[in-house]
Amino acid sequence: MNQALRTDLQVVTAVTHWTDRLFSFRVTRPRSLRFRSGEFVMLGLPGADGRPLLRAYSIASPAWDDELEFYSIKVPDGPLTSKLQHVRPGDPVILRPKPVGTLVLDALRPGWRLWLLATGTGFAPFASLLRDPATWEGYRRVVVMHACRTAAELAYGRQVICGLKSDPLIGGMVGERLHYHPTTTRETSPRMGRITDLLASGRVFAELRQPGPLAPETDRVMVCGSLAFNRDMAALLDGWGLREGSNAAPGDYVVEKAFVG
Numbered sequence: 458m459n460q461a462l463r464t465d466l467q468v469v470t471a472v473t474h475w476t477d478r479l480f481s482f483r484v485t486r487p488r489s490l491r492f493r494s495g496e497f498v499m500l501g502l503p504g505a506d507g508r509p510l511l512r513a514y515s516i517a518s519p520a521w522d523d524e525l526e527f528y529s530i531k532v533p534d535g536p537l538t539s540k541l542q543h544v545r546p547g548d549p550v551i552l553r554p555k556p557v558g559t560l561v562l563d564a565l566r567p568g569w570r571l572w573l574l575a576t577g578t579g580f581a582p583f584a585s586l587l588r589d590p591a592t593w594e595g596y597r598r599v600v601v602m603h604a605c606r607t608a609a610e611l612a613y614g615r616q617v618i619c620g621l622k623s624d625p626l627i628g629g630m631v632g633e634r635l636h637y638h639p640t641t642t643r644e645t646s647p648r649m650g651r652i653t654d655l656l657a658s659g660r661v662f663a664e665l666r667q668p669g670p671l672a673p674e675t676d677r678v679m680v681c682g683s684l685a686f687n688r689d690m691a692a693l694l695d696g697w698g699l700r701e702g703s704n705a706a707p708g709d710y711v712v713e714k715a716f717v718g
């Protein structure tokens with residue numbers, strides 16, 4: 458094993474299997490690693506040829522956590538996740554400690570209401586952002602919409618949301634300012650529908666008793682999901698007059714792909 462690979466090794470400390478398609482895992486954190494909530498790192502395993510097989514993974518844990526948490530899909534024939542899904546506590550993983558990404562508070566102009574819109578494993582960066590005091594200091598309202606195929610696939614996100622009010626750091630700030638709107642699209646559940654449809658039809662504003670639609674004067678948005686979801690969501694937001702932002706030029710919304718494979 459070469460020197461670069463050895464210094465990037467971290468150790469798995471816990472693994473939770475949520476469904477046959479989803480799991481989360483925790484790894485030791487390099488002492489030098491600082492990140493902004495919402496950023497991702499390259500993580501993986503040695504490939505068959507000995508070279509690192511890495512994918513971009515959003516950090517799901519809060520910045521103050523001693524360990525790092527990740528939330529992943531299992532793709533049966535995916536080059537990385539077909540192997541990564543079998544890791545156990547004590548196993549090594551490769552982690553490049555260079556966090557980057559656009560789903561950061563710095564890439565948004567100040568606003569009144571923050572929308573965190575995720576499909577599937579796109580919830581991961583929001584799990585970190587929701588536990589960052591800066592999110593609650595920056596916005597009066599935080600609306601989380603999470604759409605998955607089935608109710609079981611919402612469980613990871615629900616656990617994070619349920620923990621917020623008792624979180625020692627931000628619990629006191631959350632109060633009635635959090636609005637959580639989970640939906641399924643391929644299984645009957647109390648709330649159903651695609652995020653794009655719920656926003657375009659205005660149904661979500663009625664259900665959450667929130668003013669709508671979104672407006673550039675008040676709303677900021679983070680979007681994380683499949684390519685198709687991100688594209689359709691960006692078109693909807695553009696139509697309401699919101700402008701895409703970046704680290705270099707903060708705007709009204711930011712978009713990032715939830716990584717798979």
Ligand code: A2P
Nearest residue numbers: 576577604605606642643651652653685686689
């Ligand atoms: P649907 O079941 O109607 O396709 P996946 O598991 O395939 O990554 O999908 C996660 C969630 O994202 C599903 O609920 C899926 O809805 C939804 N989704 C996929 N594409 C879009 C899109 N273009 N706009 C809105 N939601 C989408």
